[in-house]
Amino acid sequence: MKYILVTGGVISGIGKGIIASSIGTILKSCGLRVTAIKIDPYINIDAGTFSPYEHGEVFVLNDGGEVDLDLGNYERFLDINLYKDNNITTGKIYQHVINKERHGDYLGKTVQVVPHITDAVQEWVMNQAKVPVDDDKREPQICVIELGGTIGDIEGMPFVEAFRQFQFKAKRENFCNIHVSLVPQPNATGEQKTKPTQNSVRALRGLGLSPDLIVCRSAKPIEMAVKEKISMFCHVEPEQVIFIHDVSSTYRVPILLEEQGIIKYFKQRLNLPIDDQPSDLLMKWKKMACRYERLLKVCSIALVGKYTKLSDCYASVFKALEHSALAINYKLDLMYIDSTELERSTETENSVKYHQAWHKLCKADGILVPGGFGIRGTEGKLQAISWARTKKKPFLGVCLGMQLAVVEFARNCLNWEDANSTEFDPDTKNPVVIDMPEHNPGDMGGTMRLGKRRTVFKTENSVLRKLYGDEMFVEERHRHRYEVNPELTHCFEEKGLKFVGHDTEGNRMEIIELENHPYFVGVQFHPEFSSRPMKPSPPYLGLLLAATGTLNAYLQRGCKLSP
Numbered sequence: 001m002k003y004i005l006v007t008g009g010v011i012s013g014i015g016k017g018i019i020a021s022s023i024g025t026i027l028k029s030c031g032l033r034v035t036a037i038k039i040d041p042y043i044n045i046d047a048g049t050f051s052p053y054e055h056g057e058v059f060v061l062n063d064g065g066e067v068d069l070d071l072g073n074y075e076r077f078l079d080i081n082l083y084k085d086n087n088i089t090t091g092k093i094y095q096h097v098i099n100k101e102r103h104g105d106y107l108g109k110t111v112q113v114v115p116h117i118t119d120a121v122q123e124w125v126m127n128q129a130k131v132p133v134d135d136d137k138r139e140p141q142i143c144v145i146e147l148g149g150t151i152g153d154i155e156g157m158p159f160v161e162a163f164r165q166f167q168f169k170a171k172r173e174n175f176c177n178i179h180v181s182l183v184p185q186p187n188a189t190g191e192q193k194t195k196p197t198q199n200s201v202r203a204l205r206g207l208g209l210s211p212d213l214i215v216c217r218s219a220k221p222i223e224m225a226v227k228e229k230i231s232m233f234c235h236v237e238p239e240q241v242i243f244i245h246d247v248s249s250t251y252r253v254p255i256l257l258e259e260q261g262i263i264k265y266f267k268q269r270l271n272l273p274i275d276d277q278p279s280d281l282l283m284k285w286k287k288m289a290c291r292y293e294r295l296l297k298v299c300s301i302a303l304v305g306k307y308t309k310l311s312d313c314y315a316s317v318f319k320a321l322e323h324s325a326l327a328i329n330y331k332l333d334l335m336y337i338d339s340t341e342l343e344r345s346t347e348t349e350n351s352v353k354y355h356q357a358w359h360k361l362c363k364a365d366g367i368l369v370p371g372g373f374g375i376r377g378t379e380g381k382l383q384a385i386s387w388a389r390t391k392k393k394p395f396l397g398v399c400l401g402m403q404l405a406v407v408e409f410a411r412n413c414l415n416w417e418d419a420n421s422t423e424f425d426p427d428t429k430n431p432v433v434i435d436m437p438e439h440n441p442g443d444m445g446g447t448m449r450l451g452k453r454r455t456v457f458k459t460e461n462s463v464l465r466k467l468y469g470d471e472m473f474v475e476e477r478h479r480h481r482y483e484v485n486p487e488l489t490h491c492f493e494e495k496g497l498k499f500v501g502h503d504t505e506g507n508r509m510e511i512i513e514l515e516n517h518p519y520f521v522g523v524q525f526h527p528e529f530s531s532r533p534m535k536p537s538p539p540y541l542g543l544l545l546a547a548t549g550t551l552n553a554y555l556q557r558g559c560k561l562s563p
Helices: 016-029 070-078 090-103 113-129 154-170 195-206 224-233 250-259 262-269 280-294 311-327 344-349 351-363 378-390 400-412 463-467 486-494 538-547 551-556
Strands: 002-008 034-040 087-089 142-147 175-182 213-218 241-245 298-305 331-338 366-369 395-398 431-435 449-457 473-480 482-484 497-503 509-514 520-523
Touching (some): 002 016, 002 154, 016 034, 016 142, 016 280, 034 113, 070 311, 087 113, 090 113, 090 154, 195 213, 213 224, 241 250, 311 331, 311 538, 331 351, 366 400, 395 400, 395 538, 400 431, 400 486, 463 520, 538 551
Parallel strands (some): 034 087, 175 213, 213 241, 298 331, 298 366, 366 395
Antiparallel strands (some): 497 509
């Protein structure tokens, strides 16, 4: 097993996840089996209880793990399926060690950060690195490990110490450290500054790790003189300094790395049994990146949500839309609309914001209402759904978006004026969305219906079934506490809102479709989590096809994309 540790310096959010994913993609393109581990030094057991404004979206895995969004990058880039133990947190490690101490495994010993916590980290990494993540279920050959945060953070120290020890346990030919740093360019001088990188590498060396590669992030391409300066002051060869500037698309990053000789370096440094040239996989990435940059036709989608101030809150949704737009040769114009700004209360408080939000919604080619929790912004989402339904605008509702589509239909088509979800109004006379019987209102973490579940189509006359290739069932990832009330579904079906997908028992409503509408679809699951650059998610693809007026032609071709 070969281990590649990716650390970061100067600032967090520098792009370690994309760099780690891109390195994995390059190695996979050389015919190697690659897995990935993300280490988050926070004390939370997992990411499940975070506000999206803390660390971006919560990504859900097949096994129900609620993890950091970087694992979503790994899955999309490498086309693999990871597990919750591929995300290590300080909370998980300490819980593991404390449980062992309570069990008596350390009887007579003083349990300390060194060696017990550091040993637990190393043991976890070695065990998880062997777990197959590809469809062929073969053991990986390379494990890319991303250490979250920046070098010097107090909470990351035990992990750095663990890898300082681990480099000797794994042996030099099996362990490689890549340090990602920032090269800022102040507007006042326009000069690219190397001092932050020098200090960051010095701090890393002081903790016992020497970088094999220094990846320098910058806004603009870095000059050769800067590369030579970093090489000299950071005690590495010039070819060990890699530059990644801001690019139009993340699909470009693996190509930038490959152009700077990273395959040849890894082959020598880790003694890998590979050719110097990448295979067809990287050529596909090159073609995809070139195609992305040449797109001329534009499709605009309005994303109506409550966490719109930070794009990372809907990272997987954005990627799923982007994958679908690219598949049909359109450039995506994603307009984020804060759902509270569509509400009547905003019209009185700030009429400019209200009218700007409605202007965006009206000019969009399609409307998407993603998942979420809590009552804030729900009335605005209901307004957007009502607009999509009455104006025949293509619409996709995901999780809460589907539930609110049912609430909107109940209020405006069934005339149940107080119809609501028990999440927002526990005393409603028409509870069209209810909490699930197994929902535990006590603990918050890990108490939802999580992970990959099967959805069975109950009719052949379904747009989504055709988009999924006319399969009898699909398996997608879930993350919800509430569900559509199964006792009331017959009232909706009589009026044209069809529940075309159920769970395996037939009790849970999973997919809705509205009759006599170009594309009005709601799904209880989160299809964005399984979207891949070369395999777009069918519900999102359907939305883009409907928004560009090409859905019927696509269905008539037997769900084949035009060349």
